[in-house]
Amino acid sequence: MTATTIMPEARSASATLRRNFWRGVWRVMKRKPSRMAGVVIMAGFAFMGVFGPMFYPEHLPRDTSALYAPPSWAHPFGTDFEGTDVLALVITGSRYVLLTGLVTAVITVVLGAGIGLFAGFRRGRWDSVLMRITDMKLTIPGLPLMLVLSTIWKFTSAIEMGLVLGLLGWGGVARAVRSQTLSLRERGFVEAARGLGLSTPHIIGRELLPSMAPYIAMNMLIAVTGAVYAQVGLFFLGVLPFEANNWGVMLNLAVFGGGALTTTAALPYLLAPLLAILLLTLGIVLVVDAMDEIFNPRLREE
Amino acid sequence: MKRVAAVVSLLSLAAVTVTACSSTSTGGSSAGGGVFTTIDGFKPGLDVNGPINPWNPKGNMFQGYNAMKLGWKKNHLTDPNQFYPGIAASWEIAPDNSSITLHLQPNNKWSDGTPVTAEDVKLSIALAYTQGSTAFSVDPGAAGAASDVEIIDDHTVKISQDMSNPSVTFVRGVMDSFVVPAHIWKDAVPANFWDTLKAARGEGAEAEKARAEITAQADKVLAFAPAKDVSAGPFTLERMNPGEALLVKNKNFYNAANVGPDQVKLLNYTGNEQIWNYLISGKLDNAPFTAVPADVMKRIGQTPGNAVVKGFSPVSVAMAFNQSKKPYDNVHVRRGLAYLINRDEITKIASPEGGTPALTTTGIHQKPAEAWLGSELSELEPYKLDVAKAEKEFKEAGLKKTGGKWTLPDGKPWKFTINVPAPFSDWVSAAKAVTSQLNEAGVSAEVLTSADYPLYLSELAAGKYDVGFWLVALGPAPYNIYQRLYGASNGWSILGGKIKHSAPGKDGNWMGSPETIDVKGVGKVNPGELTGKLNTAPESEQKAIISQLAKAANQDLPVIQLWDYVNTQFINTNRFTGFPENESDLLRETSGVWIQLGMIKKK
Numbered sequence: 001m002t003a004t005t006i007m008p009e010a011r012s013a014s015a016t017l018r019r020n021f022w023r024g025v026w027r028v029m030k031r032k033p034s035r036m037a038g039v040v041i042m043a044g045f046a047f048m049g050v051f052g053p054m055f056y057p058e059h060l061p062r063d064t065s066a067l068y069a070p071p072s073w074a075h076p077f078g079t080d081f082e083g084t085d086v087l088a089l090v091i092t093g094s095r096y097v098l099l100t101g102l103v104t105a106v107i108t109v110v111l112g113a114g115i116g117l118f119a120g121f122r123r124g125r126w127d128s129v130l131m132r133i134t135d136m137k138l139t140i141p142g143l144p145l146m147l148v149l150s151t152i153w154k155f156t157s158a159i160e161m162g163l164v165l166g167l168l169g170w171g172g173v174a175r176a177v178r179s180q181t182l183s184l185r186e187r188g189f190v191e192a193a194r195g196l197g198l199s200t201p202h203i204i205g206r207e208l209l210p211s212m213a214p215y216i217a218m219n220m221l222i223a224v225t226g227a228v229y230a231q232v233g234l235f236f237l238g239v240l241p242f243e244a245n246n247w248g249v250m251l252n253l254a255v256f257g258g259g260a261l262t263t264t265a266a267l268p269y270l271l272a273p274l275l276a277i278l279l280l281t282l283g284i285v286l287v288v289d290a291m292d293e294i295f296n297p298r299l300r301e302e
Numbered sequence: 303m304k305r306v307a308a309v310v311s312l313l314s315l316a317a318v319t320v321t322a323c324s325s326t327s328t329g330g331s332s333a334g335g336g337v338f339t340t341i342d343g344f345k346p347g348l349d350v351n352g353p354i355n356p357w358n359p360k361g362n363m364f365q366g367y368n369a370m371k372l373g374w375k376k377n378h379l380t381d382p383n384q385f386y387p388g389i390a391a392s393w394e395i396a397p398d399n400s401s402i403t404l405h406l407q408p409n410n411k412w413s414d415g416t417p418v419t420a421e422d423v424k425l426s427i428a429l430a431y432t433q434g435s436t437a438f439s440v441d442p443g444a445a446g447a448a449s450d451v452e453i454i455d456d457h458t459v460k461i462s463q464d465m466s467n468p469s470v471t472f473v474r475g476v477m478d479s480f481v482v483p484a485h486i487w488k489d490a491v492p493a494n495f496w497d498t499l500k501a502a503r504g505e506g507a508e509a510e511k512a513r514a515e516i517t518a519q520a521d522k523v524l525a526f527a528p529a530k531d532v533s534a535g536p537f538t539l540e541r542m543n544p545g546e547a548l549l550v551k552n553k554n555f556y557n558a559a560n561v562g563p564d565q566v567k568l569l570n571y572t573g574n575e576q577i578w579n580y581l582i583s584g585k586l587d588n589a590p591f592t593a594v595p596a597d598v599m600k601r602i603g604q605t606p607g608n609a610v611v612k613g614f615s616p617v618s619v620a621m622a623f624n625q626s627k628k629p630y631d632n633v634h635v636r637r638g639l640a641y642l643i644n645r646d647e648i649t650k651i652a653s654p655e656g657g658t659p660a661l662t663t664t665g666i667h668q669k670p671a672e673a674w675l676g677s678e679l680s681e682l683e684p685y686k687l688d689v690a691k692a693e694k695e696f697k698e699a700g701l702k703k704t705g706g707k708w709t710l711p712d713g714k715p716w717k718f719t720i721n722v723p724a725p726f727s728d729w730v731s732a733a734k735a736v737t738s739q740l741n742e743a744g745v746s747a748e749v750l751t752s753a754d755y756p757l758y759l760s761e762l763a764a765g766k767y768d769v770g771f772w773l774v775a776l777g778p779a780p781y782n783i784y785q786r787l788y789g790a791s792n793g794w795s796i797l798g799g800k801i802k803h804s805a806p807g808k809d810g811n812w813m814g815s816p817e818t819i820d821v822k823g824v825g826k827v828n829p830g831e832l833t834g835k836l837n838t839a840p841e842s843e844q845k846a847i848i849s850q851l852a853k854a855a856n857q858d859l860p861v862i863q864l865w866d867y868v869n870t871q872f873i874n875t876n877r878f879t880g881f882p883e884n885e886s887d888l889l890r891e892t893s894g895v896w897i898q899l900g901m902i903k904k905k
Binding site: 058059062064067068081082147150151154238239240241242244252253255256257258259261262263264265266 | 573574575578579582594595596597598600601647650651722724725727728730731733734735738741742749750751753757
């Protein structure tokens with residue numbers, strides 16, 4: 001690539017870099033079509049979460065003469081216990097699930113990365129205090145705590161749910177980011193930045209963070225899947241408030257109300273939310289795979 | 303997952319099924335009478351370490367098999383005092399209900415060979431006092447409690463009722479008592495128990511102390527664990543593992559000659575799905591009431607030998623209002639809601655196999671309602687689906703409809719929130735269907751679930767909910783039926799034979815009905831006082847009281863009755879015969895009772 005080697009002036013150089021980055025992204029994507037599929041899936045879920053519910057009326061229509069109806073053109077995943085289209089339930093229910101995932105991921109990453117960076121860069125007393133807090137947090141078992149919390153807190157909004165899951169999930173990220181920071185802060189470029197008298201926020205924000213951004217971004221995506229599993233699990237156990245279109249509630253009602261594990265009538269009702277979770281996970285895994293290569297020069301060179 | 307069946311059985315209204323097991327299952331030991339395989343509806347989740355103690359909820363004594371009561375309730379439609387013989391072979395009830403004289407089975411022995419005597423009964427009553435039962439209670443306010451236990455001879459015991467605060471349920475309370483061997487259990491209560499009990503019946507500090515002393519024994523009795531099972535029932539517990547309990551025939555049982563099976567196997571289960579799978583594989587010949595989806599029902603029916611028997615179950619489910627909360631204090635709002643709920647559809651969605659839509663709200667299951675009310679039943683308002691009538695009622699209540707949605711009289715949005723315990727899938731489905739119907743009619747409605755049933759009940763009692771699902775019509779005793787509507791949860795309690803009313807929000811009054819209701823064609827009535835009267839009124843007067851209460855409930859709607867449970871049980875006739883027929887009153891007892899009465903025979 002000649003463009004990268006010429007570098008006539010700073011502005012065009014950064015534009016070229018950006019262009020090259022996107023070219024690199026495109027190349028990585030093209031190399032494995034599955035990665036494209038991952039992006040399409042994730043875009044599809046994002047669309048579904050944002051716009052999906054707008055395609056349906058506030059209260060989904062029911063057909064009480066077709067309870068647990070088998071799949072058909074009108075109802076690709078059949079109907080539920082009161083004759084509501086299962087696909088409509090999955091689509092309208094995606095907003096809560098995805099919003100929770102997003103809130104959890106943001107909180108996990110912001111808290112985890114912030115605490116990790118700060119502790120790793122400052123070291124000393126701050127490091128000890130923050131890492132002890134992190135260790136303590138890591139010892140708290142998430143699911144049992146959520147089970148107890150759910151008896152007093154109804155988690156009616158996705159943001160509340162995401163907040164709690166996020167607050168329970170940042171420990172691992174903080175630990176990993178701290179160790180990365182500890183390693184990076186001894187490198188030459190950080191030494192150089194310090195020698196130039198650059199401020200701590202500059203060093204953390206401009207020197208350290210970009211090196212760790214890919215790792216943090218991947219963790220964020222993985223946190224989304226973790227949050228989806230956790231909340232769907234809690235709803236499945238029946239400890240959280242009832243929302244007919246919540247994926248976990250759908251699984252619960254299909255198994256315990258419809259006997260989906262015993263007979264076939266409620267099977268589509270069980271499979272639809274399961275498939276949605278599976279697809280979402282698949283999309284995230286494929287995108288993380290692509291990101292890994294984009295950000296890891298060693299993989300890119302191959 | 304727990305289930306409604308569990309509630310029903312806790313209320314001792316469900317019956318358990320006996321299932322014949324294949325002869326291969328216990329290594330040839332089934333020769334002769336064979337092995338029955340069943341589940342105990344009272345014991346979801348067997349506990350290998352549970353004590354052999356009938357009072358302990360985790361105890362390994364199974365009603366009708368190795369746990370015996372004085373008699374077994376028939377739960378007759380209208381007469382609560384009919385029983386099948388248990389430890390007592392026969393009994394005489396004084397005409398004024400003041401006493402019952404029990405004649406024990408003459409040749410009954412415990413499984414270790416010791417005869418069953420009046421002493422065993424007396425000690426068992428002492429043990430029951432520590433746990434507090436209907437008839438054996440030291441609570442000074444308890445109606446229908448025993449005042450004296452007298453041993454007439456080795457096989458005769460007379461139990462008298464405290465007539466200062468009587469109840470027609472006294473006899474039922476006595477008969478519904480477990481009997482355990484005195485020679486094993488004698489150390490579970492102190493030797494001076496009866497003196498303490500006498501002191502506890504008085505008044506003042508001394509009596510208070512004595513009462514505390516007796517109730518303090520409760521935990522000790524619950525924890526009492528005999529080393530081995532000594533039973534006067536048809537079976538004794540042989541061994542247990544986490545998957546099943548094996549019981550073998552008790553040769554000393556009074557009716558041992560007629561006991562069909564040699565062994566009974568009780569399988570462990572923790573949720574309905576396990577029971578469905580047992581039934582589909584043909585393991586169970588008979589299972590107690592279990593909520594079953596229509597498709598699973600079909601699948602169970604395909605297994606050779608499986609059949610369904612149905613009978614009466616004195617339980618209905620209703621939606622109860624907290625009238626301390628607006629707008630549910632307004633009867634027109636409650637009536638309007640009743641007109642918007644399609645009970646046929648709710649039942650079809652939530653309990654297609656185990657329920658029939660309630661005819662209307664009377665507070666009574668429709669079968670005894672027919673017996674008690676006769677033609678008056680058809681004169682009551684049926685609250686059939688009628689949107690126009692609902693609108694009229696809502697308007698009368700001052701509610702306003704703006705933009706297709708009903709709002710409160712002051713124009714603020716109205717959110718109708720129904721609470722249900724999450725583990726009861728049929729209630730959850732029903733609540734969801736109710737909200738769907740209401741939403742379609744412009745009433746903004748939602749379902750909220752509680753993590754488990756005990757938590758649900760405590761929050762309901764604390765007045766935290768606007769509307770919640772509530773079991774009603776728990777018969778057959780009329781007092782028991784109506785105390786679900788006009789009892790302690792609605793402010794009326796009986797204290798020292800007198801009815802006392804507590805204001806809404808106090809003493810467990812979460813329903814908050816008005817103290818008097820002007821009932822059309824009857825006049826002003828105090829439903830709590832009328833309910834209290836059912837405790838003492840002779841049968842001839844009960845009918846008139848029930849008629850007034852049914853009218854009051856139908857007009858005032860403290861609850862909206864949704865469906866009446868049907869006791870749907872499964873049997874498998876491949877290996878055993880002699881099961882109760884449809885509508886048999888024995889369907890309300892465990893299959894252990896069927897066996898001990900000599901009905902079940904090997905095919």
